[in-house]
Amino acid sequence: MTSAKITVRNGAIPADAPDTDIEVQIADAARFVRRHTIASIFRAGSGHPGGALSCADILACLFGAELNVWPSGTDERLRDRFVLSKGHACPALYAIGAYHGFCDKTAALALRKLGSPFQGHPHVRDLPWVETSTGSLGQGFSVALGMAMGMKLQKMPSRTYVVLGDGELQEGEVWEAAMCAAHHKLDNLCAIVDYNKLQSDASNDVIMRIEPLADKWRAFGWTVFEIDGHNIPEILSTLHLAASTHNHPSVLIAHTVKGKGVPYMENGPAWHGSVKLTRQQAEEALAALGADRQEIMELLDV
């Protein structure tokens, strides 16, 4: 898709900045997210890299140009809500939060450690900016729906965004929520499916087929967009289109690559689950993500 002029919704980047500048900034954030994900999972000795890497570009776009969220702001009426319903991908959420100043970059490397607020799945009482606790698939989507309803009831101008995994769509609760959001005409709710085609044990097709996916969402009353989930201009312009949808909730089915950016992880279901990265694997991954020796040392050792 050749996009029109990229629209920056949240004012994080000057609206008149050239598209190339916007792309460069968001690509930089996505690269930071991927490196940070690898480093924190290496340090933790466990964690889910595959699905964190696949949604890195989506998160970078959301936080970089779409979401009206800011680390210091507390205006409940204006603040958009973002929910990572696929909570196991939280290393990516912590990293994008760190990149934008919601938390300290070094502190966020202390993933899954006793006493650290960066738990193995996001917890809102440890980190208020994650908005709700997730980790039980399907629930984050329902919570996001409740937030969108509450915004409508209180006539808030804000919107709710939620990122779902593809395996997550096998939860019945997701379709309860999908039906409900369309019934209540929640056009302030935008779902993004990180469609990397793989889940814990194998491909979606082997475990439980979810296709025809776009037809399912359409049948449930949603406005559906299919995009390349690694194409930054396409993600941004589609988010913009979704935000101008009336009377229907919108979903972006974002085709992604599991483990994106780390060649030995790409499209490998073995990298979904909670894995222990060796030093060599971590270094190789960071090198593939463009980190030099000094940066690798800082990420893995400091």
Added chain:
Amino acid sequence: MFDNNVSAPALIGTSGDSLREAFGKALAAIADEFPKLVVLDADVAGGTGVHHFRKAHPERLIQFGIAEQNMMAAAGGLAAVGMLPVVTGFAVFLSRAFEQARLSISYCKRNAKIVASHPGLDVGPDGGSAQALEDIAAFRAIPGMTVISPADPYETALATRAILEFEGPVYMRTGRSAARRLFGDDHVFEIGKGEIIRHGHDVTLVACGVEVARALDAADLLIDAGISARVVNMATIKPIDIELLARCARETGAIVTAEDHNIHGGLGSAVAEAVAKVHPCPIEFVGVNDTFGTSGEPDELADHFAITAPFIAKSAERAVARKRGLQ
């Protein structure tokens, strides 16, 4: 939305009302005092008493269809943006959303309320599948969850206000059957407080919900056996009133618990945990003996499963005998 031009219904907590009707009427009457209040329904408003609220405040009733899991987690989201959601449904079906209550409400410390009608054998003819006998045990095990089971229509109305004023997640049981009014207009309900509603010194009968009326009847029966029974209405099961239990254990030396619930994990377990810690004494447990219910009228079922007044009285005699054996 939120029009305030609806007059409050006058009759709340009348004798003969079921607890669910009392809840629905109270909710309708006090809604104007809680501008952020919304009530969530899964197509059972006619059964939960919520039809009274719907009639008075249709714009504040959110319909979720027959989808309790989504409804429960969505309540977490509504609370997160400042609303005061009350999730309503039948106890057995709200239990299917246990994990949503755990993660999206209590773990997040959301100010959301869960009000379950149709608990226990009191459900009656719908049978074993519909009779929640495990809900108190399940919700009591969730950290941060307050668990309440009021005893009569008037107390239910008071409890409805109390849970809306209270900050934090609450699970409250109402009831399906017509209930006798036990308390006068001067009755006070306070979350976390049990109340001695009949004095006695040989044994304490600790009950909640529909069993409070049966415990009072049992105390009458015990007079003939020469036993003076104290009756405690323990409307809050979590946090349990440990000070009152310590006092009753010390002063009467024997306890019987009575509940329309499995004997495992409910009021009896909560009382035993507390008493074991502060003043151990013989305890007998009246409840459904780790089995499922079946069809029948509520009173027939209560008799069949041995939770009526004569069974409470028998248990009291046993507890007193054990106490005397120990002394």
